[in-house]
Amino acid sequence: MSVCIDNCEVIENSQVAENIYFLKTVAPNIAREVYPGQFCNILVSDYGTPLLRRPFSVAFREKNIIGFLYDIVGMGTELLSKVDVGEKISIEGPLGNGFNIDGSLEVALLLGGGIGIAPLPFLREKLQKRGINTLTFWGSKTSGKLNLSLFDNIYFATDDGSEGFQGNVVESVGNLWSSISHANLKAYACGPTPMLIAAQNFFQEKNVPLEISVESRMACGFGICQGCPIKSADSDEYKLVCKDGPVFNSKEVVL
Amino acid sequence: MSVCIDNCEVIENSQVAENIYFLKTVAPNIAREVYPGQFCNILVSDYGTPLLRRPFSVAFREKNIIGFLYDIVGMGTELLSKVDVGEKISIEGPLGNGFNIDGSLEVALLLGGGIGIAPLPFLREKLQKRGINTLTFWGSKTSGKLNLSLFDNIYFATDDGSEGFQGNVVESVGNLWSSISHANLKAYACGPTPMLIAAQNFFQEKNVPLEISVESRMACGFGICQGCPIKSADSDEYKLVCKDGPVFNSKEVVL
Amino acid sequence: MSDVNLSVKIGSLELKNPVMLASGTVGYGEEISRIVDLTQVGAIITKSISLEPRKGNPPERIWETSSGMLNAIGLANIGLKRFVDEKIPFLEKINTTVICNIAASSFDEYAECVKSLKDIETIKAFEINVSCPNVKDGGLLFGNDINAVREITSLLRPITDKPLIIKLSPNTASIKDFAQAVKEEGADAVSAINTLVGTAFNIYTRKPRIKNITGGLSGPAIKPVALAKVLEISRDVDIPVIGVGGISSWEDAAEFIIAGASAVQIGTANFVNPKISEEVIEGLRSYCTAMNISDINDLVASYTL
């Protein structure tokens, strides 16, 4: 398993929803290796500010191209949104461990909360290629359609009910639960911690295996700084989000 | 005398010679006040790196527009060159003391070395408006025509003789000396220190008054940090380049 | 929305708000008054004054570093007499609270400066610079020696009733011991921090970027260090702390106040944005309103560790 650091040409960097940008870059070395749930560490400025790279899940892969979905939340993402098509940015990856697709899996539930939707399109594509049925649920505060085919066939849940189910994304799964096939089911979730906890509780009760992609502040992103600990469920130790995760079996870690 | 800090729209930022960029901005408050030889302090990044503003002489003024000529020499000027037309940048000015135009002046010699040409077009325009004859000399390493009408009617000097006089700019003045009127003459020079020293020697010998625009690293640019001292010729004290200069009578300071 | 009380007290000194302009970064107020309305700030602190004028160090005096700058101005100042004759009249006129910063190279000089200035009404408090790292005999030696700092404080305390603020050096292992010492000698407050000692070299000439060899590091780069020093004092010593070091936004100012500062000073940021103090004051006001804090004094040292 090797990690690349490449200067990748940006071929798209546009707003696709109110708070979401889509970044597409030519990154053959990373594209060749990456699998869903892994992330890349992007240097958003060549001038030293911000100092550290920013981690983003890979949302899209097609041949030698990888794509990211991101939210503008601070200086790093603001600077990233200003990168022009044709410019090059330094991308390090693929990093971390991605989602596991068990051999027996027949139906996969994909739950995204807010920008936590990011890793799911790539995962969904992979699942579908393997012939696994996928149901994708996306929860957000309010409606704000995505101008992107990546997001076809999605069950929406909005806090204000302005689109789809009114309520959170886990509740929207619950709402459809009777119609969701129960055999060889597995759930995958990515989003803010309260959502992940809700998903943990829900699927634990239903006895459905759940994998979660968690976040943490990171310095290195590949296991050398020990900056990204998460409590292990079965011992007093810490796991590292960047190296042991960011995808964990939801029973492995304490949120 | 008041100093403004305005967010000014960039209306041009293009390369006009191999090493020279021309930046034009809408800056009504500064344009109203500024006179030749004064400078502005430009914030080249909103993200804190580089930390300090960068000083640039005003090269051009037309109604509410001011323009700058700059060289890319480091991070700050590199970032400045990346500002797109339509973006806004924070400009502080006008700062410092500009060139003095004595009432009796009839012929003015303007000498620029390298990017030291920057303040001269604005000075020349002012002189010409007052009906004063101007002769502009510009020295640079090698030829590299300026794609800018600001630079019409210039005597070129190049180190390699690839254009105009072969030699430095002061020598090129010397070369024409016999044909230059001597009555009520004054010289203005801006450029690297060795050039200014050569000019000092030359005009001192000819008994022609000389004003020079000098450079110094600056932190504040308006007299509060004391970071930009230059030795005074007539006492053991320092003058401040930003506040007492950047234009000095060449006999006032020790280069 | 009710009005937020931003006024604070440092000893007997009342300030309309906790935002001051730091010594050496506003001169004597004249130049910056053309850009910012000085009547709005809590106080301005003069460039360090010494008994005799100092012409300062030869150039280069400054060098920019990552998110910071080095300076070795060498305490260039016009000296006490010219300060009184030329600057006080202006300062009187502009109707702002003036704190006079004093730097000296001997105990006697400190005492003499305070004696000569104590009756000037315009000067509302003294800030004693024991920590300037630039001038050998007035800088590091005093500032890093707890006994010297203690002695200076005990020497100056009887001379004036005006608030006495000791500005501490960060170039020490335990700043709280210094704060404790000056508290015991009757100082009204401490300012923390002065600049960190730093340097830079030109790799082609192999000469220091600053003629004085080392300079004082200031700016956002040092903010975490300054904040830790403020917290260290605030946790252990019962004396008002004036926080200074890298403050460039109202958020930074709020951070210092939360960490224990009763007031803050803005230094290097004035160079980048001379209007910063107004923005910080307005920002603090809105923040307090949003956080339902009616008195900024309630924010001081309000951390939960």
Place this chain on the structure above:
Amino acid sequence: MSDVNLSVKIGSLELKNPVMLASGTVGYGEEISRIVDLTQVGAIITKSISLEPRKGNPPERIWETSSGMLNAIGLANIGLKRFVDEKIPFLEKINTTVICNIAASSFDEYAECVKSLKDIETIKAFEINVSCPNVKDGGLLFGNDINAVREITSLLRPITDKPLIIKLSPNTASIKDFAQAVKEEGADAVSAINTLVGTAFNIYTRKPRIKNITGGLSGPAIKPVALAKVLEISRDVDIPVIGVGGISSWEDAAEFIIAGASAVQIGTANFVNPKISEEVIEGLRSYCTAMNISDINDLVASYTL
């Protein structure tokens, strides 16, 4: 163009070049070896090892600041036994010079660690972390107490013939006294500097950004301070100095060497660009060639003040 000699000696330790990877910023070499060719670097310095494993501090452990970062990892490490069993075999294999960094909470623990590790051939030298500011009983207390640092050195010196490098804390007024002290006790070199103590607060929760309250500041922000400490030691104490603090380019490395460092360590920059060490080595080589320096040792402390 003749070849430039980049090899340097630190005591009896020969390094193929002066560029090392700093403790705590390369783990035990495994992860970073997937990105960079570790056989090219002068040495790698392990994460601090203690006698028993330490799980480290709870999150958050890191926070980014202007041109820097705070960390309070809490010396998380797998402990001496697992280090020997699990990491040494890998380190043996990769054919790079390994320096083992040791952190301990008592004199005895330091001694025991060195005793247990001294015969492991793969370990070519020891770097003693007396300065980590994160763990109360093993950090600040030792690092800022000159007598403790002296005692640790004199305790460890007789235990091993391998080079003993003492890593000094910058959180002190006079680092040269520490360098002098460890020199007198027979240390082969000092590393300067470890991180500066810093903190940051969330102004909405009013909690520290780092669970441990304070953390160690590293990165470009501290470069001027580190450089001044290296210069301070180099001017006054005759002991090899290994420069560390904010190095992010070959120019930075050259600056440290000119200021007196016999070798350098790269820390935080590895996080941003794990290939940085290779770039620094190549950059130093080209620089020496361009400057007509045939032996990098001629660059060490070659400043003109």
